[in-house]
Amino acid sequence: MSEVLVVEDSPTQQQIILDLLKNSGLKVTIVQDGVEALEHVQKYNPNLVILDIVMPRxxxxxxxxxxxxxxxxxxxxxxxCSTKAEEFDRYWGMKQGADAYIVKPFQPVELLGTIKQLMRG
Incomplete structure (x- = not known):
């Protein structure tokens, strides 16, 4: 089963994304910040990472x-996946190497479609 790592410090957003992905048959792991995210990726090698931008640490x-x-x-x-919706935010995110940039609040179909597309690649 494919594992998606969700890096999100908002409990509400965590729950929305968790429910959406689990209902789509994905294994989901949630961490609270970027430091935890890097540790998790090194240890468990998830298939995809959904990353908030504004987080502690x-x-x-x-x-x-x-x-x-x-x-x-x-x-x-x-x-x-961020509330930062300016064109510059998207540009800067892609410049950092992101494979996709989704603005919150997102449409579930947009997030799921992007995940499926990237995991097929």
Whole structure:
């Protein structure tokens, strides 16, 4: 079963994403911040990472940059999922190596479609 790591510090967003992904047959692990995310990816090698941008300890841009610059994790698809909706935020996220950028609040079909597309690749 494919594992998706959700890096999100908002309990409400965690629950929304968790319910959506579990109902789609995915295994979901949730961590609270970027430092935990990097540790988890190194240890468990999930199939995909959904990453909030504004988080304690380390922001999503930094986590994405580190994942994509590490030969061991550079091929793990990363979706940045944030309330930061400006064109510059999207541009900057993609510049850090993100495979997709989704703005909250998102449409469930948009998130699931993006996940399926990236996990097929």
């Amino acid at each position: 380390m922001n999503g841009y930094e986590v994405c940059r580190r994942l994509k610059s590490d030969p061991k994790t550079k091929d793990v698809p990363v979706i940045l």
